[in-house]
Amino acid sequence: MRRGGQLHCASHAFLVLLSGVALFAGGSQQQSARDADLAAALKAKPRDARLQNAYGIALQQQGKLEESLTHFRIALQVDPKYGDAAHNLALALLTVNRPAEALDTLNKYPVETAEHYALKGTTLNALDRPGDAIPALRRAYELAPNNEDYAYDLTIVLLKAERADEAAAVLKQARKQFPGSAKMHAASGMLAYLKGGNAEAAKEYEAATRLEPGAADLWASLGDVYAATDSFSKAENAYSRSIKLDPNSAEYRVKAGRNLIKLQRAQDAESAFRKAVAIDPHEADAQFELGKLAAARGDDGAAIKHFEDALASKPSLNAAWYQLSLSYRRYGQQDKSREAMERFRKSQ
Numbered sequence: 001m002r003r004g005g006q007l008h009c010a011s012h013a014f015l016v017l018l019s020g021v022a023l024f025a026g027g028s029q030q031q032s033a034r035d036a037d038l039a040a041a042l043k044a045k046p047r048d049a050r051l052q053n054a055y056g057i058a059l060q061q062q063g064k065l066e067e068s069l070t071h072f073r074i075a076l077q078v079d080p081k082y083g084d085a086a087h088n089l090a091l092a093l094l095t096v097n098r099p100a101e102a103l104d105t106l107n108k109y110p111v112e113t114a115e116h117y118a119l120k121g122t123t124l125n126a127l128d129r130p131g132d133a134i135p136a137l138r139r140a141y142e143l144a145p146n147n148e149d150y151a152y153d154l155t156i157v158l159l160k161a162e163r164a165d166e167a168a169a170v171l172k173q174a175r176k177q178f179p180g181s182a183k184m185h186a187a188s189g190m191l192a193y194l195k196g197g198n199a200e201a202a203k204e205y206e207a208a209t210r211l212e213p214g215a216a217d218l219w220a221s222l223g224d225v226y227a228a229t230d231s232f233s234k235a236e237n238a239y240s241r242s243i244k245l246d247p248n249s250a251e252y253r254v255k256a257g258r259n260l261i262k263l264q265r266a267q268d269a270e271s272a273f274r275k276a277v278a279i280d281p282h283e284a285d286a287q288f289e290l291g292k293l294a295a296a297r298g299d300d301g302a303a304i305k306h307f308e309d310a311l312a313s314k315p316s317l318n319a320a321w322y323q324l325s326l327s328y329r330r331y332g333q334q335d336k337s338r339e340a341m342e343r344f345r346k347s348q
Contacts, residue, residue: 035062049079056088065096076109083111090119099126114144121153130161141170148174152183159190167191182211186218189225198229209241216245220252227259235259250276250283257289266293284314291323300331318347 035058042051056071069092075085086109093102106120121137124130137157141150151174158167168191175184189204205222212218223238239256246252257272270293276286291306307324310317321344328337 031061034058046074047078049075049082049085052078053082053085053088056085056092060092060095065092068092069096080109083109083113083116086111087116087119090123094119094123094126099123103127112143114140114147114150117143118150118153121157125157125160130157133157134161134163146177148178148181148183151177152181152187155187156190159187159194164191164194180211182208182215182218185211186221189221193225193228198225201225202229214245216242216249216252219245220249220255223255223259227255227262232259232263236263248279250280250286253279254283254285254289257286261289266296269293281309282313284310284317284320287313288317288320288323291320291327295323295327295330300327303327304331316347318344321347 038051038055038058042048042055045051052071052075056068056075059065059068059071069089072085072089072092075082076089079085086105090102090105090109093099093105102123103120106116106123110116117136117140121133121140124133124136134154134157137150137154141147141154144150151170155167155171155174158164158170167187171184171187171191174181175188178184185204185208189201189208192198192204193201202222202225205218205225208218209215209222219238219242223235223242226232226235226238236256236259239252239259242252243249243256253272253276257269257276260266260269260272270290273286273289273293276283277290280286287306287310291303291310294300294306295303304324304327307320307327310320311324314320321340325337325340325344328334328340
């Protein structure tokens with residue numbers, strides 16, 4: 001599922017600032033000059049909602065996500081009916097993993113547009129509320145029936161909510177609308193996979209990667225299907241492609257590491273998990289796998305540290321409580337072992 005949408009500026013006319021230079025033209029030096037012009041314009045007119053919104057966008061483009069929030073909020077304080085600023089604030093909050101605040105923003109500033117409903121559905125899905133996301137995503141698709149992203153998002157959330165028949169109906173129509181769409185092949189692959197048709201799922205994902213060979217997520221999903229059919233060498237190649245396309249994804253490295261374990265290449269797997277943790281120290285699944293590897297070689301002290309780190313990031317990781325209990329017991333910490341086992345049993 002797509003993670004949000006595009007930032008909104010007020011209008012094409014506003015993309016030309018006081019200097020007459022377009023906001024989004026290319027070139028790093030030109031961009032720096034434009035950002036400086038924008039900052040100067042904002043200093044002169046701090047109560048200009050459009051300038052605040054545009055400066056928030058500029059900060060996002062610089063990777064300053066948290067700073068951008070302030071400017072979107074100021075834009076809304078100046079003009080509470082400024083829909084673009086509300087959209088941008090919600091999207092920014094979702095991007096920095098604050099979906100509850102993003103949802104509050106969308107509810108406070110409702111707009112009858114496809115993008116609003118699509119972002120709301122994505123936000124609800126991020127909050128693990130797929131059933132609530134369905135009406136919003138369905139409305140987005142109704143308002144923009146020629147948008148394949150909305151058709152895909154609706155299909156995926158229906159599958160997540162275990163409404164496979166509805167998903168199949170949406171997908172059937174979408175396949176007719178978008179016959180050459182990689183997304184529709186990917187959705188078909190997911191549907192087949194959930195129904196146990198692994199061979200069909202592999203064919204659909206293979207078709208998707210041919211249509212969009214640069215899509216890292218499609219290669220990772222293809223790897224998942226190969227791994228499910230015990231085609232571990234094929235899975236390794238697919239995961240390698242996903243990592244090459246998106247080297248900063250900790251998730252893909254965890255997938256690759258787990259597949260390497262199945263290939264009985266523990267040392268390579270450990271390297272993959274360590275790279276995942278280097279990218280994201282809070283990657284709970286990578287910490288959990290490192291804990292299991294440490295425990296397997298008898299290093300319970302290291303295993304305990306990895307399991308504790310995993311649970312600090314993801315307390316719901318039930319298997320980690322069980323493994324932590326075993327490592328505590330072997331390490332001679334019986335009280336902690338009993339406490340961890342109790343947490344495991346309560347979360348069953």
